[in-house]
Amino acid sequence: MNNFQKKFDPRVWEVIANIPPGQVMAYGEIARAAGYPRYSRMVSAAMSRSPEPLPWFRVVRSDRTLAFEVGSPPYREQSQLLKLEGIRFDGKKVIAAIPGDSLDKILWGPRD
């Protein structure tokens, strides 16, 4: 299909729904995985208009920072949800902490 499938290609939502807990993906990565390189902005649009709940909080910018304004309600909510999955923050950047990743990193973080 040529455009973003008239509406939004469900593959985008699939990709997001399949991000494992403790792991995160960037908008561009999701777009690529769904077969739409350069559609990062469309991913954000598709996400906010998803017909059903998605693990939206596992989606971050390519530089691994959150897409919301630091300190804003949605920012705090997202960071909170991520922390509940064991994800740590290196300043404003998230540090994916999948179970199986270096235990030292999960418990102590890259710095300390």
Place this chain on the structure above:
DNA sequence: CCCTTGACTATCT
């Protein structure tokens, strides 16, 4: 058709 917007990115200072 032109212009603006946006939960984006890559690149250059």
Place this chain on the structure above:
DNA sequence: GAGATAGCCAAGG
């Protein structure tokens, strides 16, 4: 590493 800049692409006015 932070800020500016230029691409990017669909939507809506």
